[in-house]
Amino acid sequence: MRTALLQLNVSDDPVANLEGTLGYLRQAAAEGAEFVLTPEVTNCVSTSRTHQNAVLQHEEDDITLAALQAEAKALGIWLLIGSLGLKTRDADGRFANRSFMIDPLGDVVARYDKIHMFDVDVSPEETWRESQGYRPGTQAVVAETAFGPVGLTICYDLRFPKLHAALAGAGAHILTVPAAFSPVTGAAHWHTLLRARAIETGCFVLAPAQTGLHASAAHKTRRTYGHSLVVTPWGEVQMDAGDVPGVYITDLDMGEVAKARGRVPSLENARPFDGP
Known part of the structure; x- marks a missing residue:
């Protein structure tokens, strides 16, 4: 099956x-x-919640989702929109970080809200509190496609192997594993974690990524790691996109x-256990 990972450098x-x-x-x-x-976040990379509130839309109104659905239909392809930042009607005003699987008819066949929020202190200069702006999802999702079942995750989910084991x-x-990974944690952990998830599950791991310095007219800019990867079920890196945007x-x-x-039938050999 011929697959394409789009490595993007989007603005706000x-x-x-x-x-x-x-x-x-x-x-x-x-x-x-x-x-x-x-x-x-195919539609918008931004570090400002105020700016996001001004430019993000609800799912039913989102211009990116509608246009990409129409284009998938016109081209007759399967499309994973890695995620979109979307408004919700939650009382606290937090957004959703939502992935969509689109079929060749342009229909949404699965949607997944990122479960694990990136609330970390990478360094004194780099701290993130994703949960302040985004509310976590609660439901793991496997999408049925013409080429087999696909487990959906997003970025920081990568660090939680139980989710991937459950999907497999x-x-x-x-x-x-669509991502907008930090350059610091990307250089340290990205390749290792993606290979580990593939080895543990015997799955192909497809990880399209944002890359580079993301333009912003109104607030602090953000930089992401790039290196969109395809990892085989044996844990080999089949493709590494480096840090240049493209197809x-x-x-x-x-x-x-x-x-x-x-x-290595590790999925079959897994056993329940007590403790510690």
């Missing part, structure tokens, strides 16, 4: 970002991609899932 302007994403999507389809994936246990053959094409042999799980 959803309208401006959409044009570039559509261009990459069309390029991927022209190069034969059947399944295209975009990174976390529910039938997933592919795990998606990155690779072919997946879905037979590798059964092959890896046959060699």
